[in-house]
Amino acid sequence: MITGSEILLDSFIAEGVDTIFGYPGGQIMPVYDKLVDYTDRLRHILVRHEQGAIHAAQGYARVSGRPGVVMVTSGPGATNVITGIADAMADSTPVIVVAAQVSTALLGTDAFQETDFIGLTTPITKWCYQIRRPEDVAWAVARAFHIATTGRPGPIVLDLTRDAQVGIAEAGHKKCDFIRSYVPRPKPSAENIVKAAEMINAAEKPFVVYGQGVILSGAEKELAEFLNKGCIPAGTTLLGLSALPSNFPHFKGMVGMHGNIATNVLTQECDLLISVGMRFDDRVTGKTSTYASQAKVIHIDIDASEIGKNVPVDLGIVGDAKDVLTQLLPLVQKRDRSEWETTADMYGDLEKHKVIEPEVFPESGRIKMGEVVNKVAEVSGGKAVIVTDVGQNQMIGARYSRFAQSRSMITSGGLGTMGFGLPAAFGAKVGAPERTVCLFVGDGGIQMTIQELGTVMQEHTGIKIILLNNNWLGNVRMWQELFFDQRYSSTRMLNPEYSFIASAYGLKYRFVEQREELDDAVREMLFDDSAFLLEVHVEEMGMVFPMVPPGKSVNEIMLNGTDWFEYGE
Amino acid sequence: MENKLYVVSAYTENQVGLLGVIANIFTRRNLNIETLQVFPSEFEGIHRFTIKTRTTQDQINRVLMQIEKKVDVIKAFSYVDDEVLMLEHAQVGAFLAAREAEYESDK
Known part of the structure; x- marks a missing residue:
């Protein structure tokens, strides 16, 4: 006893x-x-x-x-x-x-x-x-x-x-693998699998949107095979990022409010939307009444209560993403849909020209957030685990990071918890000590849980903290600029001297304000496995584009403060 | 979509706190519970909830799925109450009419 x-x-x-x-x-x-x-x-x-x-x-x-x-x-x-x-x-x-x-x-x-x-x-x-x-x-x-x-x-x-x-x-542990009222892995309906395959084979312009369900079920390989066989373009939700490598040919980017133009426009142009392990969050769908309304929708999810919850579906398959994709694969015809897929690349080029290049390779002015994220991706070879806080750092971190392996993007998606980043990055490094863990965090979010630097110090956890400091609560400030007549209510923030904080907690530290120093600073940060705080003074009035403003359809996209996406550009 | 009175019937394990769990699914969607009963079902060790609420078919489908999602819930069903209600109404009406007739004839 x-x-x-x-x-x-x-x-x-x-x-x-x-x-x-x-x-x-x-x-x-x-x-x-x-x-x-x-x-x-x-x-x-x-x-x-x-x-x-x-x-x-x-x-x-x-x-x-x-x-x-x-x-x-x-x-x-x-x-x-x-x-x-x-x-x-x-x-x-x-x-x-x-x-x-x-x-x-x-x-x-x-x-x-x-x-x-x-x-x-x-x-x-x-x-x-x-x-x-x-x-x-x-x-x-x-x-x-x-x-x-x-x-x-x-x-x-x-x-x-x-x-x-x-x-x-009495001592003794007995594992639980059965609860009669709980069916964790429902068997997908064979009839619906056949129906789904028929719909996919009949589709000329299918589009896949996948989410974290692919990662949670370990269906990365099956998804890639499915996309290859059907030659189907795909977009990811925020939490699905890293399930497919960023350079995977059928991967066209992220969907949703700050997603890529191609994936959002394809959602409104496809004739069949196949969603895998995702839940049609409002940040993904924008206005639901117009969302993919031209298309038939197949929804694959392990949680039966998600089917039809936010978006009406033509066919719901309740099951584990890996099970469903494995069963679908032999039934899906090998097809060449490259003509349809090239439309995605056309929108990709437009975004590159209008949004990405000005954000990532600006020639003058203050350092932009996208530049920093892109530089970290470049120097780390896309191999790092990316952790973000919530806000602009998160959206820019999601947009410009590159991923080579699954389980490499850790962010607070559904709840959007500021202060999540620092402790989550710490936990990620404990869970994967062999990997480089890079945190993108703003000056607002880092201060919400900044006390955890003490834990980083005590446990000698070598996380790389990239502080994108703009002296504002940047995302709220951006919304105030766009939707509240530039009335900046309580978003200006006086920051502490972060170099003192770094030295108080025994962190390596570097401050960057000049574009020319960025490359060297990122290389210094990633050189060894010790904890590092890289503070970058970024453009104060930085924005995140493209943007599907709240309540708009996902193809109503702002490219910058004045221009909107138009077909045929 | 038309609002109708629905009866939700759920079979659950006999666990402390489940009433709150299930009631909260209705509260979160601003659905007023018109009637509620919890009692042992015909299956041993399994409880049955019957809950009446006025809402749409779409909403009741979502509520059902949310109820079934709870770990200790075995199965949930829903019915449109109209038929049951009309049947009950007719029976009670007939009963009252019969009593009144009895009263009249006794006089």
Whole structure:
């Protein structure tokens, strides 16, 4: 017989956990006490704020495909991870949060550091459970890992009462692989697969939009084969980035608000839209009433509730992207649709000329954000894991980074959490220590979780932080310029002296303001594996284009502050 | 699209907190629950919810999928309530009419 705390840690090990991101406190102390005996098997990373723990766990999970584990105390420790739980829910990230809870006798008495954490997190978790007895610990942990990692992944909360931590029960962990009410990998309907193949074979101008489902199901190879066989152009969502290499011939870019012109226009020109492992977020669809309204739509997703949720579909296939694509492949005819595909390249050229070249290779003026991202892509050979914060740094980071392998883009897509970047980059480096991890972050976002530089320092985690400093909350400022009559309400920001911050935390640091220094600075940053803060003073009034303004159809695209995309240019 | 009264019927595991989970699916979409019952179903260990709400077919389809998505929910169905309602209305109406006739004849 052992304590519930030991059962918890044994269960972690049985489930393959090697790292826990956490922060101790009153009610979780029994587990932290036992942790001392497990230091040879479990690495505990002490963050500086619980929000840092959950975003780090997300970064770890996204880069490695293994669930991230977070351990925090009750009350404020627990409530501090809520933003990250909501973020993981929106972006289908497998994380398991163990939050302590007061003893069962005190539940409901407004005890010190008691919150109704199950009540708080029920709407933003895939599953949550309050463990009241030590004999339920192993069962709950096994169930948590099964639910978090299968089907459409998501966050789990285990509310661990003090009784369950200190009480005694039988040792032994039994993995969970079956829950009768839960069907994680529904078998795709054979009839619908045949129907889909017929629709694809009959299509003259098919277009694929894929999302993170391709990465989560490991269907990268199947997707590439599918596109090759049918000669079908494809666009990705923000979270689907890196599923296909950037130089893959059928890859035409990102869709959505700041996506590429070609992919957005093809959406409105295709006769068949095949969506794989994505959920038609409003940032992807723009105005839904006109979105691909000329086309038939096939929607492939593992989550049945996504089919027809935002966009009406002609055929929905509920299933794992890999299963569906594997079954579709033999039925899809080999076709040459290169004439249709060249229209994408035509729009690609237009974007290159009108938007990309002025952003990436400006001849004068202040350094632009796109220049920096492009330089990092160039020097790293597109091999780095790219992590972004939220805002202009994110959109520019997504647009101008290049990817050679899957699981290389980590960003807060659905929830759009500023402050996500720094801890997520840290977690990504822990999850993939052999890879270079580059973070693009703004001066707003970095200050939301800047305390995690302490964790970077303590753990010697060699992340490369590229701070795109424009002294503004750039994305909101941009919207104020475009849609709110240039009334810059609370977006101007006075920044600290970042070189002092870097030296306080023992980071290598370099400041760049002149275009000529950029190449050398990026090379210096990527030269070795130590943590580095590269601060670049970028153009203050920088913008992100192209842009599909909110409420517009995805082919109504602003190319800059005055010009709109027109057909036949 | 036309608003109709729907009956949602869901079979679930007997877990603490599921009522809140399911009720929240309606709340999030601003759907008023007209009636709600939770009781043991004809299957052992499985509970059944019946919930009436007034909404559109599209919305009820989404609600059903969201309910079924919950880990502890086994299966959910929906019916248009009109028929059930008319049947019940007719039965209750007939019952009352019969009672009234009895009362009249007793007088």
